Amino acid sequence: MSAAPEIRAPRSTSQTGRVAPQYLRSGGARGQFEMLAWLFMRLSGIVLVVLIFGHLFVNLLVGEGIHAIDFGFVAGKWADPFWQFWDLAMLWLAMLHGTNGVRTIINDYAERDSVRFWLKVVLYAATALIVILGTLVIFTFDPCPVIDGVRHVADYCPAP
């Protein structure tokens, strides 16, 4: 990665201050981040098509379809590492994709730097919360919990 050489523009404005100051770029390009973010949106988009429509198909169309969805249905899916992984990938990709999309929208529409900053703080906090909680739920979910030594057994739980 060779940095571009300093070539003074014909009517260099950094000395004359001719360009209205609010238009001057602060420099500080964050390496490849914007390129990778752009690429990620497209790649995660492709994967999300498969994940989301697979998810909708299995939940809403297969077998009894939408009528089969209840606590037990979800519990059954999450007993299988395949669906755990599927839902985890969907959670992470959709959250990162959606967060980056909203980050772009904030960049495009927020005019003041302070507004931009605080909107992003709220966005990233919300993302972190949902991703952490979601991941925790997928991995620690127990459909037949033991609370105060009492087994809460449903008909789909293995016999004690």
Next chain:
Amino acid sequence: MSAATAEPASKVELPAGSSGGAVPSFDITLRVRRYDPEVSEEVRWDDFKLTMYGTDRVLDALHKAKWEHDGSVSFRRSCAHGVCGSDAMRINGRNRLACKTLLKDLDTSKPILVEPIKGLPVEKDLIVDMEPFFQSYREIMPFLISKGHEPTKERIQSVEDRERFDDTTKCILCAACTSSCPVFWTDGQYFGPAAIVNAHRFIFDSRDDAGDMRLEILNDKEGVWRCRTTFNCSEACPRGIQVTKAIAEVKQAILARQF
């Protein structure tokens, strides 16, 4: 007369088959956004009621307003024939060249709105400060950079190699594209379509050796990745350059260079 040329249908009835007769005339209201900081910080709209001809353009209406009604109306124009790029403005909400927009193609039953292009500081009336626009243009180094010895004759290029960047050679730097881009409107930090179009013109020129440098410049966080493919620029370009396509090609060239 060929019916195949798809000009916008005339909104003013011109008698069919009239040849050699007087050019038909009609009345219009030209509504110009006025701003003169030496007089007032307030923006106002002035209406000019003008009798114009079927062959007149918005630029002619502006001339008539300035020359016959109010000499203080300020705007830029030079060639008056769509070549110099100095009279891009917002006409009925769309970025056009005043010298290429025929009045008969507009709805003359309503006032014709004329405003300065958006996103650049207005200096007076329709005149904006173009320096931020040209600064981005300069930054992409819009000149041939070639390694090795200077040839004694011209730098020969095949027809195919010339064709590769033909579209982007047509730019007249009018700023209609950059000032139609909502990303540029927000904070003016984005390099903007025109700078990318002119970088494209050299990046894909087989005689030029500084393509990598220009790609590096446009890989900035305010570079090509800020493009949201809204196509406003392609629609605005009076030269019919496929601006969004050129931006996409530069994005791909940056990616191709990385991976």
